[in-house]
Each structure stands twice: as structure tokens, then as C-alpha cells.
Amino acid sequence: MNELKQDRLYELLPTVYRMRDAEQGEPLKALLRVISEQVNLVEDDISQLYENWFIETCEDWVVSYIGDLIGYEPVDEAGEPSAVDSLQGRQRNKILIPRREVANTIRYRRRKGSLALLELLANDVAGWPARAVECYKLLGWTQSLNHQRPDRGQTVDLRQGSTLDLINSPFDTLAHTVDVRRINSHHSKGYYNIPSVGLFVWRLKSFPVTQTPAYCQEAAGPNRFTFSVLGNDAPLYMNPEPETDPTHIADEFNLPVPIRRRLFEEQKEHLYGEEKSLQIWKGMKDGKKIVPKLIPFKQIIAADLSDWHYIPRRGMVAVDPVLGRIAFPSRQFPKNGVWVSYHYGFSMDMGGGEYQRTLSQPTKYTLFRVGKDSEFKTISAALEKWREKNERHAVIEMTDSGVYVEPVVIDFSNNNPEIDQRESLQLRAANRQRPVIRLLDWNTDKPDSLTIIGARKARVTLDGLMITGRGVQVSGDLSELTIRHSTLVPGWTLDSDCEPQRSTEPSLEIFSPNVCVKIEHSILGAIQIDPTAEVPLPEPDDGDVSPDDELTDTETTQAHCQPIDPKVRLDPMRICISDSILDATDPDIEVLSGPGCLVAHACLTILRSTVFGQIQIHAIELAENTLFNGRITVARRQKGCLRFCYVTPESRTPRRYRCQPDLVEKPIKTRFENSKISEADKDRLIETERLRVKPKFNSVRYSTPTYCQLADCCADEIKRGADDESEMGVFHDLYQPQRAANLRVRVDEYLPARMDVGIIFSS
Numbered sequence: 001m002n003e004l005k006q007d008r009l010y011e012l013l014p015t016v017y018r019m020r021d022a023e024q025g026e027p028l029k030a031l032l033r034v035i036s037e038q039v040n041l042v043e044d045d046i047s048q049l050y051e052n053w054f055i056e057t058c059e060d061w062v063v064s065y066i067g068d069l070i071g072y073e074p075v076d077e078a079g080e081p082s083a084v085d086s087l088q089g090r091q092r093n094k095i096l097i098p099r100r101e102v103a104n105t106i107r108y109r110r111r112k113g114s115l116a117l118l119e120l121l122a123n124d125v126a127g128w129p130a131r132a133v134e135c136y137k138l139l140g141w142t143q144s145l146n147h148q149r150p151d152r153g154q155t156v157d158l159r160q161g162s163t164l165d166l167i168n169s170p171f172d173t174l175a176h177t178v179d180v181r182r183i184n185s186h187h188s189k190g191y192y193n194i195p196s197v198g199l200f201v202w203r204l205k206s207f208p209v210t211q212t213p214a215y216c217q218e219a220a221g222p223n224r225f226t227f228s229v230l231g232n233d234a235p236l237y238m239n240p241e242p243e244t245d246p247t248h249i250a251d252e253f254n255l256p257v258p259i260r261r262r263l264f265e266e267q268k269e270h271l272y273g274e275e276k277s278l279q280i281w282k283g284m285k286d287g288k289k290i291v292p293k294l295i296p297f298k299q300i301i302a303a304d305l306s307d308w309h310y311i312p313r314r315g316m317v318a319v320d321p322v323l324g325r326i327a328f329p330s331r332q333f334p335k336n337g338v339w340v341s342y343h344y345g346f347s348m349d350m351g352g353g354e355y356q357r358t359l360s361q362p363t364k365y366t367l368f369r370v371g372k373d374s375e376f377k378t379i380s381a382a383l384e385k386w387r388e389k390n391e392r393h394a395v396i397e398m399t400d401s402g403v404y405v406e407p408v409v410i411d412f413s414n415n416n417p418e419i420d421q422r423e424s425l426q427l428r429a430a431n432r433q434r435p436v437i438r439l440l441d442w443n444t445d446k447p448d449s450l451t452i453i454g455a456r457k458a459r460v461t462l463d464g465l466m467i468t469g470r471g472v473q474v475s476g477d478l479s480e481l482t483i484r485h486s487t488l489v490p491g492w493t494l495d496s497d498c499e500p501q502r503s504t505e506p507s508l509e510i511f512s513p514n515v516c517v518k519i520e521h522s523i524l525g526a527i528q529i530d531p532t533a534e535v536p537l538p539e540p541d542d543g544d545v546s547p548d549d550e551l552t553d554t555e556t557t558q559a560h561c562q563p564i565d566p567k568v569r570l571d572p573m574r575i576c577i578s579d580s581i582l583d584a585t586d587p588d589i590e591v592l593s594g595p596g597c598l599v600a601h602a603c604l605t606i607l608r609s610t611v612f613g614q615i616q617i618h619a620i621e622l623a624e625n626t627l628f629n630g631r632i633t634v635a636r637r638q639k640g641c642l643r644f645c646y647v648t649p650e651s652r653t654p655r656r657y658r659c660q661p662d663l664v665e666k667p668i669k670t671r672f673e674n675s676k677i678s679e680a681d682k683d684r685l686i687e688t689e690r691l692r693v694k695p696k697f698n699s700v701r702y703s704t705p706t707y708c709q710l711a712d713c714c715a716d717e718i719k720r721g722a723d724d725e726s727e728m729g730v731f732h733d734l735y736q737p738q739r740a741a742n743l744r745v746r747v748d749e750y751l752p753a754r755m756d757v758g759i760i761f762s763s
Contacts, residue, residue, distance in 0.1 A: 009036050055103040060093065067102045075745045088733075092724055095735040096742070100124040113752045116247050118199050125746050126739035128201040129240065131170045131250045135183065135196040140175030162262040170200035170762055171252060183758030197757045199747060203736065204345040204705055204763040206237040206256035208354050209434060211281065211292070212401045214326060214338040217496075220308045223333035227278075227324040227342045229403055229436050230468055232494040232703050235259070236321040237343040239277040256345060256763075258705075259321035265302035272297040277343055280317065280326065283336030290336045303327065345705035345763070347731055350579065351487040351523040352466035354401065354434045359463070361426060362393040371399035379427070379437070380406050386425065387411070395426040398435035398465075405438045407448060412455035413476060423457055429464030439470035454478020454512055462486050467507075468493050471525070475511040482518045483508075490525035490583040490702050498701040500525075503585040510573070519577045523702065526584045526591045526613060529573070529600040572618045577606040581708055581730050583700075584613025587630040587648070592617055599635045608722075610708050610730040612700065620654055625722040627695050627729040644723045646695055660717050664689040693717045695729070705763070712761060 009032045010018070021028040051057040055066050064074070074097055101108075101124045111117045115132045122130035137152050153175035157163065166172050181190025183198060191198055214225040228234045235258040243254050252263060253270065259278075264271055271277045280300070281292035295317055303310045305320035305327055312318040318327040324342070328334060349355040366389065368382040369375055376382040382396045398404070410427065414420035429435050442448045450467060452460050454476035461482040462472070468489040474481055488507035491500020507525030510517065517527075575592075584591035591613025594600035599616045607624045614630040621640040632651035643657040656662055665686050672682050696714040698706035708730055710719055719727045720737045727736060740759065747757045 005040055006033050006036055009039070055099060060099075063099050063102055064093075064097050067097060067105075070102070070105050072097075072102050072105050075742050088724070091733060092726070092735060092738070095738045098125055098127075098742070101742075101746070108750055112750045114247070115197075116249060117750055118197070118747055118757065119250055120246070121746050121750065122199060122201050122743055126201070126743040128203060128739065128743075129250065129255050130199055130201045131255060133170060133198040133200065135192050135198055136194045138172060138174070138176050138192055139178055139194070162260075162266060165260055165262055170198070170760075182756050184756050185758075189758055189760075191758070193756075195754055195756045197751065197755055198760055199743075199757055200760045200762045201743075202256050202763045203709075203734075203761060204256060204347055206240060206343045207346055208239070208341070208343050210341050210354060210401050211279075211339050212341075212434070212436070213403045214280075214340045216338075217308075221330075221333075223328040223330060224305075224308055225326040225328075225338050226496075227326065227340050228344075228703065229438075229466075230489065230494045230703060231496065232498045233496050234324040234344055234498075234703060235705065236278055236324055237345045237705075238271075239275075239343050256343075258345070261302050261304060261320065261322055264319070264321045268300060268302070269297055272300055278319075278321070279341040280319070281339040282334045283338070285336060292337075292339050346707070347709055348734055350485065350521045350581075350730070352429070352434050352436070352464055352485065354432045357431060357464065357485050359428070359431060361395050362424065365393040365395050366391040368394065368396045369399050370396060370404075372402065374399050378406055379404055379408050383408070383410065386422075390421050392421045393424045394422070395428065397426075397428055397430050398433065399430045401434045401436075403436045403438055405440060407439070407442050408437060409451045409453070410460060411451075411453045412458040412478070413453050414455070420455070422455075424459040424461070426461040426463060427465065428461065431464075433464070434466060435464075436466045436468060438468055449473035449509065451475070452478065452481065454515065471505065471507040471509060473509045473511070474515060478512040478515045480516045480518070481512075482520070483522050483524070484518075484520045485522060487523045488525060490523070491585050492525070494703055498703050500585045500702075504589060512573075514573065516574045517576070519575075519580050521579045523581045523583065525582075526589065526593075527575070527582070528590075529592075529594045529602050572601045572603045575602050575604050577604070577609050579607070579730060579733065580609045582609065582611045582613065583702060584630070587612055588614065589630075590614045590616060591630060599633060603640075608730065608732040625726075625728050625732050627718070629695060644721060644728065646693070646718060646721070646728055649690055658723075660693045660721060661690045664693055664717065 007029070010029050017028070048059070052059060052062045055063065058066065104124055108117060108121065115134060118132040119130045122128050140153050140155070143149060154173060155175055163173060167174060176192040179190035179192045181188055183189055183191055183193070183196040190196070212229055214227060215229050215231040216222065217224045217226060217231065226233065227236060238252060238255065238257050238259055240256050241253050243250060259271065273279065280295045282295055283290045284293045299316050301312060301316050301318055303312065303318035303320055305318060305323055305325040308327065310318055310327060312327055312329055314329050314332060316329065319325070326338070326340075349357065368385060370377070370379055370382050376385070379396065379398070386394050386396065410425060412422055437450065439448055439450060449470045450472045452472065452474045454460070454474065456477050457479050459480040459482070460478065461484065463484045464486060466487045466489070469492055471492065472488060490507060492502040492505050493500075495501055505525070506528040508527045509530065510528070511530045582591050591611060592600060592604070593614070593616040599618050601618050603619045603621050604615070604617050604623070605621045606626050607622070608626065610627045610629070612629045614633070615628065616633045617635070619636040619639045620632075620634055620642065623642040623645050626645045628645060628647050628651070631648050632653050634653055637652065637654050640654040641657060642653055642655075642659055644659065645656070646660045647653060647656065649661065668682065668685050668689065693715040695718050696711040698709045698711050701707065710727055710729065710731070721728045722732055725737060726732050744759055747759070751757050
């Protein structure tokens with residue numbers, strides 16, 4: 001409540017009474033502030049009641065009631081609405097009863113039967129961009145000479161390469177023979193028939209990267225670059241343009257699709273430039289400064305840069321949008337750097353990226369800005385100033401999407417702790433920015449990780465960052481480490497085919513015995529909890545130590561592996577993970593463990609996440625809606641539980657509730673409990689069910705567009721196996737099963753009679 005609204009009643013008093021009240025310490029002002037608070041609450045409630053009359057401004061819980069007034073019926077297949085007392089429930093209700101669909105229901109009924117309405121439904125009901133195709137227009141048939149349509153069902157012309165690229169895609173224009181299978185069949189779909197209408201939807205989104213340094217492939221040559229700062233091949237995506245005409249059928253420029261080579265060659269001016277899909281700058285000297293200069297689109301040519309065989313002619317720059325590669329002429333390579341802006345595809349807002357995210361910090365804090373146009377040019381300079389100012393709470397914010405190649409050491413230790421006031425530090429990206437911290441091999445005799453040295457009650461937050469080249473190392477007596485919306489590249493760095501270069505190296509090493517680690521909406525590699533962290537032992541009251549109380553150095557260093565003495569209590573550290581990906585790059589590699597120990601001395605809570613690799617840990621307090629693609633080994637099975645998760649067979653876990661493959665194994669074991677079937681046959685049936693429900697992904701390699709996305713052939717027990725019938729894993733909060741169910745029912749409702757519509761996932 002602002003100051004003016006608090007004192008609204010006090011300001012109505014005559015000045016003489018306010019003067020007398022000020023002389024007595026303003027007791028009347030304090031009383032009227034209490035009364036004003038209640039007046040404001042009543043007034044705000046009355047205002048909100050008026051706003052609740054309109055679908056555009058009403059509260060979320062009112063949407064269903066307005067829907068009842070216009071005859072809107074929720075889809076039973078999508079599930080029952082959740083309670084509104086939790087954030088998860090409110091998010092789910094927004095998918096089950098979309099505000100946009102309720103607002104446009106009457107408009108939809110008036111436009112029933114039009115093709116463009118199907119695209120609008122996909123966007124309003126499911127939030128997916130779409131393209132609707134009438135398949136009868138693509139049938140090869142003999143036309144009447146009185147009603148010729150030369151633009152329909154064209155035969156193949158081998159000279160039109162761009163048309164050939166689009167065969168069997170949503171943008172296909174060539175003639176096909178009739179397919180009598182129905183397009184909405186659950187078993188085998190047939191696209192090309194008279195009653196068939198295909199609704200192609202795109203679940204991947206297009207994310208921007210703005211003026212970031214390109215990666216020079218020095219092994220291939222100094223004139224060869226990749227758009228991805230990690231050096232891997234990554235397809236460039238379209239920056240979708242909004243449709244201005246409601247009757248327009250979406251084309252490639254309106255959808256988040258990968259850019260084809262021939263399309264880029266034909267529509268280069270449409271795709272290259274400011275606020276378009278991609279741009280390239282080359283560094284030019286301006287006195288002592290290096291200034292990025294935009295390369296004109298006339299110098300850009302499309303090319304196939306596979307194996308780097310193609311070399312552009314002098315004065316030109318070759319771009320391969322399919323691989324995300326750039327090639328300059330042999331003797332004209334840029335000596336002062338290359339910067340790029342482009343778009344990449346991914347499923348949701350997570351990891352380091354230029355998307356809208358909520359920033360949180362203490363009420364009072366000191367801000368240090370880092371960037372090319374900011375006060376500090378390097379992170380190290382900002383950290384040095386932070387140590388000098390000795391502020392209690394501080395935030396170091398990177399204001400651009402640049403690459404910071406420097407050693408980063410966050411050190412809370414101080415020779416004089418009595419005067420050290422530092423309690424918390426955030427190292428974060430500004431909103432809609434994606435800075436990259438690239439760690440190199442600076443020292444030959446020790447690791448070069450991003451180092452955090454903690455002190456008592458110190459807290460560190462990494463927010464919105466991408467860290468590559470090395471991992472993060474935490475030591476000292478740090479109290480709390482939060483990693484939010486960040487990417488610690490699994491395997492440290494990538495090859496051109498997205499294979500990790502250091503697959504066995506951890507992304508996060510923890511040497512702090514008392515730290516609480518929180519990971520939210522992030523992508524990480526393996527986590528190692530070192531068991532040899534020094535733990536202070538309690539001092540005796542009388543100064544005498546009995547022989548039984550004496551501990552050797554070896555016993556002290558191994559204190560985190562097993563109990564060593566009843567008088568020494570070493571509680572496991574806490575690790576809380578939500579909406580994140582832990583990727584050890586292989587299911588047989590430890591993703592959460594303690595080197596040299598059977599289990600890491602930590603207690604894990606993990607929600608709505610996807611894990612690749614083995615977990616070896618002291619206890620799992622709670623695991624919910626999570627996919628574990630690797631064996632789990634838990635020391636304390638009596639503590640905690642797993643619910644609505646997929647657990648790799650042969651795992652040692654606490655008690656499980658409605659987990660897979662337990663649910664599909666139980667009927668088999670019950671059915672053949674008293675039968676004469678052999679154990680080998682029963683084991684064979686169980687193994688078949690295990691393989692059927694094993695999660696299947698479109699990609700398991702970081703930096704590919706479909707990374708961790710469940711495949712269409714994945715079992716329904718996984719795709720709808722969460723506690724609220726959404727999918728298990730990191731993309732739980734997308735509620736894709738509910739979106740698909742809503743859309744499937746709505747398109748049938750607004751489709752003309754005797755027409756079949758099929759929803760086809762293009763990404």
C-alpha cells in the first residue's frame with residue numbers, strides 16, 4: 001500500500017488538527033492508517049467485483065462461471081478442475097478452462113466450419129501455433145475442363161527443389177494418391193482423403209539469442225564459425241510473424257519452424273535483418289575500439305556447410321541455417337570477432353535463456369552492473385568492488401548476452417570476520433538476457449571451476465546464467481546455494497554433433513558440509529558431494545578428552561560416509577530440485593553421488609524433473625512426478641517416499657506409491673500367482689511390460705531442440721502418469737495431455753459434418 005493511500009483519511013482532516021497531532025507524536029495518524037487499511041480492502045473488493053463481470057479482467061476462479069453463462073462445457077477427457085488453493089492447481093485450471101477460449105466461444109460458433117478457425121482454436125485452446133490443411137486439395141485426380149484448378153494436386157517437378165523439400169510436410173503442395181485410412185485413427189493414420197483435415201501443431205517454441213559472440217571452429221579453420229556459443233551444430237529457427245488477417249492460413253513465416261536452406265536463399269531479405277530471424281556482425285576497428293558492423297544481406301548467401309567443404313567467394317559470407325554454421329572467404333576471415341543474433345527451438349522456459357522470468361532479491365541491496373555499456377566490464381571487477389564495499393546484500397547483474405571468459409571466484413572468507421557484513425550475493429542475468437560464463441584451463445596445477453568459498457550464514461544465487469568449459473565448485477561453510485533458470489552444460493562442452501566432450505566430469509562439486517542446495521528450472525550435469533569435507537567437532541566442556549572420544553584424521557575425513565561415534569552428529573545436507581534436468585550424459589554414470597563412498601551423505605527432494613544417470617544417496621525425502629533414467633541406490637529406505645515416478649528396475653528406494661513399472665507389473669504377478677505358468681514365462685511378461693513403459697525421448701542430447709521431450713510412441717502410463725494426469729518429468733507443467741484432449745474435442749465441435757480432423761504434432 002503506497003503512502004498516499006494509507007493517509008487518505010488523515011489528509012481530509014483540517015490542518016489545525018494535523019498540526020496538533022504532529023505535536024503529540026501523530027497518534028491520530030496511526031489510528032486513521034489502521035482504519036484506512038480496512039477501508040481500502042473493502043473498496044478494492046468492490047472494484048474487483050465489478051472487474052469480475054468481464055472475462056478480460058476477472059479473476060481466474062470466475063472464468064468457469066462465465067463459461068457456464070454462455071454454455072461452455074469443460075472437456076471430461078482432460079480431467080476435473082483442481083483446487084485453486086495451490087499454484088499447481090491454478091496453473092492446471094488455466095489449461096483445462098482457457099480464458100481465451102471462453103472469451104471467444106460465441107465468435108467461434110459464428111465462424112463454425114471455416115478452415116482458419118481450426119488454427120485459431122489450436123492457439124486459444126492449447127496455446128500451440130498451428131496450420132490447417134484440407135487434404136482433399138492434395139489428391140491427384142482428373143479435373144473437369146470446365147472447373148480447372150491448376151494450383152491443386154500438382155505433379156512432381158524435379159527442377160523445383162524448394163517444393164521437393166516440403167514433401168510430406170505441413171506445407172506440401174504435390175499430388176498424392178488416396179489413402180482410405182482415417183486421419184483421426186488411433187492405430188494407423190491416413191492423411192490424404194476427401195473428408196480429411198490435418199491440423200499440424202508445433203509444441204516447440206522459438207527463443208531468441210541477441211548479439212552474442214559466435215564460436216570459432218579453429219580446428220576447421222579461422223574463417224569458420226557456429227551460431228551456437230558451445231561450438232555445436234544447432235538448427236536456426238524462424239522468428240514467427242503474427243497473422244494480420246483472421247482468414248489467413250499460416251505459412252512458414254508464421255510458425256516456429258527450422259529454416260530451410262532453399263527458403264533462406266529465396267527469402268533472404270525476409271529472414272535476415274533487424275528484428276528478423278538472424279543477423280551477423282563483424283568486428284571493425286574504430287580507433288582503439290572494436291565496433292560490431294552489420295553484414296549487409298546482399299553479402300549473405302545460403303550454402304550447405306557440411307564437412308566445411310564449401311568456401312564462399314571474396315566479399316561474401318556463407319550461412320547454413322540447417323547446421324547453424326558460418327563460413328567466410330579463406331583470406332578474409334574476421335580478425336576482430338563475429339557476433340550473431342538468431343533463434344533456437346526448445347520446449348519451455350528453462351535453463352539460461354532470453355525469456356521473461358521473475359527476479360527476486362532482498363528488500364535492500366546494492367546493485368553492480370556488468371556489461372559492455374555498464375560500469376563494470378568484467379565479473380571480476382564487480383566482485384572486487386563487492387569485496388571492497390562490504391555490503392550485506394548485493395546483486396551482480398550482467399546486462400547483455402555476451403560471453404565472459406575469465407576466472408570467477410566468489411569468496412566470502414575474511415581474515416577479520418567481526419567486520420565482514422556480507423551475507424548474500426546474486427550473480428544473475430538481467431531479464432531477457434543470456435550471458436555465458438566460459439571457464440578455461442587457466443591453471444595447470446589445479447581445477448579452474450567457478451569457485452564459491454562460503455562463510456557462516458552466507459548465501460549465493462546463480463540466476464539466468466549459462467556456464468560452460470568447467471563446472472561450479474562450492475567449499476567453505478556456505479549456508480545456501482540457489483541455482484535458478486541456469487544451465488551448467490552437461491559434459492562441460494559439446495562436440496559438433498552435441499556429444500559431450502567430458503562426459504564423466506561433474507557440473508557441480510560440493511565440499512561444504514552444511515550447505516542447502518536449491519535447483520529450480522535449470523539444466524545441470526552430474527553433482528558430486530565430496531565426503532572428505534572438514535567438519536568441526538564439539539569441544540568438551542571440562543577440557544579433558546577421553547581416549548574413546550579421540551578421532552583420527554582419517555575417521556574425521558570419512559565422517560560423511562558412515563557414523564563414527566555416537567557423540568558426533570553429522571546431519572546430511574539438503575538438496576532440493578524442482579522442474580529441472582540432471583544429465584550425467586549416460587544412464588550408467590553417477591549423476592548424484594559421493595566419490596569414494598557408496599552413497600552421498602545428502603537428503604534429496606526432487607519434483608517434476610528428469611534424471612539421466614545413477615543416484616547414490618543417503619535418503620530421498622520426496623520424489624514426485626519424476627523420471628529416473630538410471631538406477632537409484634538409497635541407504636535409508638525407511639525415510640521418505642516416491643510417488644507418481646518412473647523408477648529404473650532393480651533400484652533400491654524408499655516406499656513407492658503409484659510408480660512405474662510397479663503398476664504394470666502388479667496385475668501380472670496377481671494373475672499368475674496361483675497358476676501353473678513357469679517363472680521364466682512370468683519374468684518374460686514382466687520384462688515386456690517394463691520395456692513398454694520405459695520412457696522414450698525424441699532426444700537425450702543437450703542443445704538439440706527436442707531435448708528430453710517425450711516421444712509420441714511413449715506409453716500413456718508415462719505421458720499421463722503424474723498425479724494430475726499430466727506427463728511425468730521436467731515438462732510436467734506444460735500440461736500437454738490436457739491441451740491435446742481439449743483441442744481434440746473442440747475441433748470436432750466446430751468441424752463441418754462428415755469431416756475428419758487429425759491433430760498431428762510437427763514438433
